[in-house]
Amino acid sequence: MLDVISIGDVTEDVFVAVDRAASVHCNSKNVCSLDFAFGTKLGINKVDKLIGGNAGNAAIGARRLGLNSALYAEVGDDSQGIRLKEALKKEKVNTKYFFIKKGQKTNYSVVLYYKGERTILVHHEKRDYKFPKLQKAKWVYLTSMAKGSEKMFPKLLSYLKKTKLGFNPGTYQLNLGLNKLKPILKQAEFVCMNTEEAQKLLKTNKRDFLYLTKKLQATGPKIAIITDGANGTYCYDGKDHWYCPIYDVPVVERTGAGDAFSTGFLSALLYNKPIQEALAWGTLNSASVVQKVGPQEGLIKLNKLKAIHKVHPKFKSRKLTKKEVTTSNRYCPKTHKKW
Numbered sequence: 001m002l003d004v005i006s007i008g009d010v011t012e013d014v015f016v017a018v019d020r021a022a023s024v025h026c027n028s029k030n031v032c033s034l035d036f037a038f039g040t041k042l043g044i045n046k047v048d049k050l051i052g053g054n055a056g057n058a059a060i061g062a063r064r065l066g067l068n069s070a071l072y073a074e075v076g077d078d079s080q081g082i083r084l085k086e087a088l089k090k091e092k093v094n095t096k097y098f099f100i101k102k103g104q105k106t107n108y109s110v111v112l113y114y115k116g117e118r119t120i121l122v123h124h125e126k127r128d129y130k131f132p133k134l135q136k137a138k139w140v141y142l143t144s145m146a147k148g149s150e151k152m153f154p155k156l157l158s159y160l161k162k163t164k165l166g167f168n169p170g171t172y173q174l175n176l177g178l179n180k181l182k183p184i185l186k187q188a189e190f191v192c193m194n195t196e197e198a199q200k201l202l203k204t205n206k207r208d209f210l211y212l213t214k215k216l217q218a219t220g221p222k223i224a225i226i227t228d229g230a231n232g233t234y235c236y237d238g239k240d241h242w243y244c245p246i247y248d249v250p251v252v253e254r255t256g257a258g259d260a261f262s263t264g265f266l267s268a269l270l271y272n273k274p275i276q277e278a279l280a281w282g283t284l285n286s287a288s289v290v291q292k293v294g295p296q297e298g299l300i301k302l303n304k305l306k307a308i309h310k311v312h313p314k315f316k317s318r319k320l321t322k323k324e325v326t327t328s329n330r331y332c333p334k335t336h337k338k339w
Contacts, residue, residue, distance in 0.1 A: 002094065002137035003067040003270055007156075008055025008144050008170070009124065010073045011107040012080040015050060015253070015293050018114040019043030034114060050294040051087045052109065054143035054170060057256050057295045059093045061263035061285065062141075066302040067270060070094035072134070074127050076105035097132050107146075113293075116251040124172075131155035137163055141266060142184070143259070144170020150180065157183055164189040166266045167221070168258065174200055178219060186220035189269070192262045195228045209234035210241055210320065223275065227261055233283060235317075237275055244279040244317035247287040256295020260285040264305075279317040284308055 018034070019042070036042055059071040071093055075081030077100050084106065088095050110121040124146040131152040140163055142156070149172070167188045173181065174193075178201055185191060198212050199205060201219075206212060209226060213236035217224035225235045235242040264285030268278035285300050292298035300308075309315070 001068075002070050002135060004059075004062050004139040004141055004266065005070045005072060005097070005134055005137045006055040006059040006062070006141045006143070007072045008053065008058075008142065009107055009127075009146060010051070010053030010056035010071070010075060010084055011109050011122075012084065013050045013052035013109050013111055013255070013294060015048040015111045015113065015255075017045040017047075017293075018112055019045050034112065034117075034119060048293055050296065051084055052255070052295050053107065054168065054259050055141070056084065056088065057259035057299070058141045058143060058168075058263045058266075059088065060091045060296055061260055061299045062267055063091050063093050064299050064301045065263070065267040065285075065305070067267055068094070070097055070137070072097040072132060074099045074101050074104075074129070075107070076100070076125065077102050078106055080106035080108065097134065099132075101127075111253075111255055113253045113255075116254065116290075118253060118255060120255070131159075134159060138270060139164045139166060139189075139266060141166045141168070141262070143168045143262075144173065146172055149173070150176060153183060157187060160187045166262060167191045168262045169193060169197070169201075178202070182220060184220075188221035190223035190225060190265065191216065191219075191221040192225040192227065192258070192265065194258060195226055198226050210236075213241065225262075225265065225279075227258060227286075233261070233279060233317075234320075235275065235279060241320040242275060242279060242317050243320050244276075244283050245315075247283055247312075247315060249287045249291055251290045253293045254290050256289050256298075257286045259295060260289040260299060263299075276317045276319075280309065280315060281305060283317075284315075 055071055055073050059069045062069040075084055081100050085095055085098055105125050107124050112119045129149045129152050165188045174197055198216055202215050213224045213226055213234050217236045223237045227233045230246055232245045261282035264282035265278045268281040284305055288300040289298035
């Protein structure tokens, strides 16, 4: 039996390190943008072609954490698709459900990053998604998929009657709206998304995380998790509210941080760890990823994760009370070395 089957899209990612910004504008909410006019020649430091896509990140992340993982995804019969499959095999991910589709092209994205922040330009090919006959697995991890993927929901829901689900929805899935996602949410052991995604799904501008996590959990999942970047992670399990600070590390590039968190959290649950420890696993995995370029190079191995956790026993999540306001949102080790 597999430990986890990751379901979603994969991409070839081209990472472009911008040398300097033509101009950076920040609004009153401290949301910043990189702006440059057409015709501008913008210097770059380097270009990296890497493997990406939420589902692939999760499958590889789970494998590095010692789990038997597989991936359902579709790619084109081009050099990129072949390279993606070879990379998965190298990581010892089961590729039985990784389909190379004749006459189609592989998804790709271009990531412009500068001083730890980035903008992602994404292209998804049209897919005729068909839910395959999957072997038994303890968990399914469902993440970003493009238009037409909702056709698989009925067969997916039938399969989920005998397994557990972790759900990290992508942009298209969120655009389907709460009503169409409710059958999936009700089957989920946990759902994980960032603040803006939760606000969009719940149709609210509130940043009260006790409210947001409770509201999200009420849509169906047993556990609701909201990541808030440098401010840490909030969680509600139907009984208790939990908070985990970030592990403060030098950030190179943030792509894949959410996938790394969800994978670490799911893997901890598979190892029968309690929620508070699972939140720490997710955070450490995410902290490792943001120190590298791309979503997969920094995915941590199980022995290293355990070693870091052992060296820093004070790094942990904690219960929140209804009246409590979090004043410390990061764990700062006295010494830090790149992992």
